[in-house]
Amino acid sequence: MYLPDIELHEAATLEKAVVVLASYAPDVRLLAGGTDVLVDLKTGRVGVAHLVSISRIDALRGISETDDGLRIGALTTISQLDRSPLVRKRFSPLLDATGKMAAPQIRNVATVGGNIASAVPSADLPPILTAMNASVTLWSATGRRSVPLETFFVGPRQTVRRDDEVLTEILVPEAPPGFGAAYARFSLRDGNAIAVAAVAAGLLLNSNNTVQDARIVLGAVAPIPRLVISAGARLIGQPPNEDAFRAAADIALKAADPISDLRGSADFRRELVGVLTRRALTTAHQRAKEAQ
Ligand SMILES: Cc1cc2nc3c(=O)[nH]c(=O)nc-3n(C[C@H](O)[C@H](O)[C@H](O)COP(=O)(O)OP(=O)(O)OC[C@H]3O[C@@H](n4cnc5c(N)ncnc54)[C@H](O)[C@@H]3O)c2cc1C
Structure with missing residues (x-):
């Protein structure tokens, strides 16, 4: 299996990424860890002429506390989520999923954003994130919006995300007592x-x-x-x-x-x-x- 000819665009900022996305949509895909999309390109399941790499955008990284919960940057890897002290202390049900996913080689590069955006029905993070009332933030050149995960998926490998939008973060609300x-x-x-x-x-x-x-x-x-x-x-x-x-x-x-x-x-x-x-x-x- 070989990769078809593809033009790779490296975006250093989110602003640049959404402009490039908008200019090539729908003949374009984002490239994060590549564990899904590169397989899809090799097998021909996805056929696009352009890839926009977002892996250099630092704003999409990090796990942090917000006023009312947890923010997971889309480029956070499964390993980083699994090892996060904050997640371990306050959002530990996520570890039920991260502890079972793939093998270390994949977990070290596969991202949380990619696990959600790829919308593969067997993906492990979407069910537990949905049970924990999580939402995702989508950015495009025309603005941003927040979508509860329970309404994000519409079919196998299909979501409400438009081709010109980047999933930037996942927000998990602080759980109430009980x-x-x-x-x-x-x-x-x-x-x-x-x-x-x-x-x-x-x-x-x-x-x-x-x-x-x-x-x-x-x-x-x-x-x-x-x-x-x-x-x-x-x-x-x-x-x-x-x-x-x-x-x-x-x-x-x-x-x-x-x-x-x-x-x-x-x-x-x-x-x-x-x-x-x-x-x-x-x-x-x-x-x-x-x-x-
Ligand atoms: C051997 C192997 C074992 C695996 N085992 C498991 C497993 O046990 N459980 C499991 O759930 N998954 C598993 N996976 C699937 C995979 O690793 C995950 O779905 C991964 O998290 C995808 O993230 P990525 O960064 O590699 O995404 P990529 O491959 O880079 O992208 C996947 C898709 O999402 C889009 N995308 C990526 N990031 C964004 C973003 N920020 N905004 C919008 N769109 C975006 C891409 O354009 C592409 O369409 C496995 C994969 C392999 C190869």
């Missing part, structure tokens, strides 16, 4: 194996120990990371126990829309969704109690 989240995934082996099925859960407990809010998000079993509102709603007002989690899991597995492939049949994946939903809810509940 909130816990968790991500559970199944893959055929550890390391360099994508998820066969995955579920993220976010659970907010009332002071009387019933569920005030719940978010259940499916990964790798639908065209997009799917927020199953009805499964979360089933838990609201309930005591967070095994029966309630089982009822929510039954709703979640019916909302899955999996494919059959060499990693597993659609029926197997649906079964996994039931198990993983209960597992994610149980861990999220434990963490929610600790955060009360």
Whole structure:
């Protein structure tokens, strides 16, 4: 497999990147870590004449605290996210995903922005970020906008991002007291194996120990990371126990829309969704109690 002839543009600033993007859109892609897009170009899944490298734009790096949560620069690598003391202390459910992704060689170059923007249905960060109410910021030459992750994905490898927009940051709000989240995934082996099925859960407990809010998000079993509102709603007002989690899991597995492939049949994946939903809810509940 060879790369086709492509003109590579190196942008030193975000302002430059969005101008170059706008001038070549739609015949252009951004290049971050390259772990997805270079494969896509080699296999012919993506055919564009221009690549805009953003890897020299320092403004897109860094993990920091904001007034109301966490900012992850789009160029943050999976390894950097995984090793961040701030994430470990206050946003640790993200580590459920980063700890399972790929192998060190990939994790050291693959970026968080690329993991989201590529919109591959099996990507690990979108479900847990969605369960944690994250949003992304999109910049273009004409302005910027903020999009909640739950409305960002529209199909496999398709998002609401326009061709002339750069995803600059991911914002995760500070969790209120009594909130816990968790991500559970199944893959055929550890390391360099994508998820066969995955579920993220976010659970907010009332002071009387019933569920005030719940978010259940499916990964790798639908065209997009799917927020199953009805499964979360089933838990609201309930005591967070095994029966309630089982009822929510039954709703979640019916909302899955999996494919059959060499990693597993659609029926197997649906079964996994039931198990993983209960597992994610149980861990999220434990963490929610600790955060009360
Ligand atoms: C061997 C291997 C194993 C893998 N295992 C896993 C795994 O276990 N879990 C998992 O989730 N993923 C896995 N991946 C997928 C991949 O590493 C991730 O999706 C990665 O995070 C993509 O980031 P990148 O920086 O490499 O993106 P790139 O390849 O540079 O870009 C990917 C796409 O996103 C666009 N893009 C990138 N950055 C931006 C931005 N800031 N704004 C707008 N658009 C942007 C690009 O134009 C391109 O279309 C694996 C990949 C490989 C090769």
